[in-house]
Amino acid sequence: MVLRIEHLSKTYGNGTRALNDVSLTIPPGMFGLLGPNGAGKSTLMRILATLQEADRGSVSLGDIDVLRDKESVRRTLGYLPQEFGLYPKVTAEDLLDHFAVLKGIVDRAERKRIVDALFEQTNLEGARRKHLGSYSGGMRQRFGIAVALLGNPGLIIVDEPTAGLDPAERVRFLNLLSELGENSVVILSTHIVDDVSDLCSRMAIIDRGEIRLEGEPMASIEAVRGKIWMRAVDRAELPEYQRDFPVISTKLSAGRTIVRVLADDPPAHDFEPVQATLEDVYFAALRQPAAVAQGGPPAIV
Ligand code: ADP
Numbered sequence: 628m629v630l631r632i633e634h635l636s637k638t639y640g641n642g643t644r645a646l647n648d649v650s651l652t653i654p655p656g657m658f659g660l661l662g663p664n665g666a667g668k669s670t671l672m673r674i675l676a677t678l679q680e681a682d683r684g685s686v687s688l689g690d691i692d693v694l695r696d697k698e699s700v701r702r703t704l705g706y707l708p709q710e711f712g713l714y715p716k717v718t719a720e721d722l723l724d725h726f727a728v729l730k731g732i733v734d735r736a737e738r739k740r741i742v743d744a745l746f747e748q749t750n751l752e753g754a755r756r757k758h759l760g761s762y763s764g765g766m767r768q769r770f771g772i773a774v775a776l777l778g779n780p781g782l783i784i785v786d787e788p789t790a791g792l793d794p795a796e797r798v799r800f801l802n803l804l805s806e807l808g809e810n811s812v813v814i815l816s817t818h819i820v821d822d823v824s825d826l827c828s829r830m831a832i833i834d835r836g837e838i839r840l841e842g843e844p845m846a847s848i849e850a851v852r853g854k855i856w857m858r859a860v861d862r863a864e865l866p867e868y869q870r871d872f873p874v875i876s877t878k879l880s881a882g883r884t885i886v887r888v889l890a891d892d893p894p895a896h897d898f899e900p901v902q903a904t905l906e907d908v909y910f911a912a913l914r915q916p917a918a919v920a921q922g923g924p925p926a927i928v
Contacts, residue, residue, distance in 0.1 A: 628689040628781050629654050630675075630812045635684030637670055637836075645670040647836040649684070653812050657804070659823030659830035659844070660816040661909060667836040668816040669709055672786045675814070676706045688782055688812070702731075705775030705783040705811075707768070709790075715760025719751060719770055722759065723777075730778040745773040749803060765796030772803060783813045789822055801825055824905040832912040839912040847908045854891055855907050856898035859883040875910040889914075 630653040637646040645667045662668050673679040675686065677697040686693035693700050714722060723742050732738045746752045749769040754762070762770065768788055775783055785804065789797045805826055807813050815827060823830050824844055831841040840847065855875075860868055862884050868874060872888045872895075879885070887901070888894050889911050 628810075628812060630693075630782060630814075631685075631687045632671075632675075633685045635671070635674065635686065636682050637667075637674065637679075638682060645836050646674075646681070649833070649836070649838055651831055651838060651841060653814065654829070655810050655812055656829065657807070657813045657815060657827045659827035660814055660833060661818070661820065661823050661830055662833035663818055663913065665835075666818075666833045668818075668833060669786055671833070672706075672708075672784050672814070672816050675782070676704060676708075676784055677701060700782070702778070703781040705777070705780035707771040707775045707783075707785045707788060709786040711771060713759040713762075713767065713770070716758055718756050719746075719759055719762070720755040723755075723770070723773055726774050727777050732778065741777070745776055748776070748806070749773045750799070763796070765792050765800060768792065768796075768800055769803060772800075776807075779808075781811050783807060783811050784816070785814070786816045787818070788815070789817065789819055820904075820906045820909050832909060834913050839915055840908070844905050844908075848903050848905055851889060851903045851907055851911060853900065853903075854889055855901050855903045856888045856890060856894055857901045858886050858888075858895075858898045860886050873914075875907060875914055 632649060632651045632653070635646055635649040638644045649671065660668055660671070670679065674681050675693065677693070677700050681694060688700065688703070691699045720742070723745065724738060727738045727742055732741060746755045749772055751766060751769055751773065754766060759767070759770065775785070789800060792800060801822065804813070804815065815822060817823060827844060829842070830844055832839045859880070860883070865877060865884055865886070868886050872886070873890055874886055875889045876887045877884055887907060888898060889907065893900070
């Protein structure tokens with residue numbers, strides 16, 4: 628099943644244009660939607676999850692018209708929103724069982740089998756009888772995935788799942804995501820570049836409501852290979868470097884500022900070539916003027 632998003636636009640009542648002519652083709656597997664805060668990721672995720680209306684455009688998931696046939700989408704959707712409330716005094720076991728009933732799994736024995744398997748899969752077996760109020764952030768996210776996986780969804784949407792998780796919880800959560808079915812379309816929306824490089828076979832970069840790049844992380848890195856240069860500068864020199872060179876990022880390291888530049892040739896003799904990373908691809912994509920201003924389509928790598 629392929630998810631096709633075509634010319635999707637959304638402007639909020641206050642005039643904020645959250646999505647501007649977004650088109651993406653998303654095959655089964657893990658797809659990373661990467662963008663800074665305010666880029667439009669959650670708006671796109673909510674439209675795909677049938678929780679919000681688009682102004683223009685079309686979306687299809689296999690044969691399903693996502694914007695019109697919301698019931699069919701909901702039957703095959705697993706959605707882990709950015710924020711969700713859980714009943715703190717209910718046990719995980721009772722709540723998952725309850726959601727399973729809502730998902731239409733009415734046969735008691737079948738439901739038990741599914742619920743048992745999900746607790747196993749999300750590594751919450753030992754905590755299933757605990758109240759959700761006692762769960763850590765990482766456990767809550769894993770429980771959210773268990774809920775999202777009920778009913779074998781063909782479309783799984785996970786919105787900013789690792790924000791706020793400590794490093795160990797993040798790794799555990801990403802490992803869980805990596806095991807999700809290869810036959811489902813899984814969209815991971817995030818502002819964390821490493822989430823995408825660790826997990827996703829395809830990705831898009833979104834900024835200010837527009838797709839800046841769509842492709843494979845490896846191929847995107849390949850496209851800037853040999854074009855990334857770095858130099859340590861004093862903080863006071865930074866404005867000068869930003870004016871004179873195509874700086875894509877600056878980072879503090881051991882008290883000095885490291886400047887990274889994207890250029891075909893050495894920008895100056897004191898720059899050294901460095902290995903390109905997905906972070907370079909990301910910052911370079913964010914530096915591009917909006918596609919509309921350019922008068923052309925976004926780069927496809
Ligand atoms: P992201 O998930 O990438 O952080 P969002 O989709 O939440 O981005 O937001 C995109 C833009 O739309 C932002 O400028 C945000 O302030 C704005 N926005 C989001 N929700 C609303 C809303 N309900 N009303 C008005 N503006 C909104």
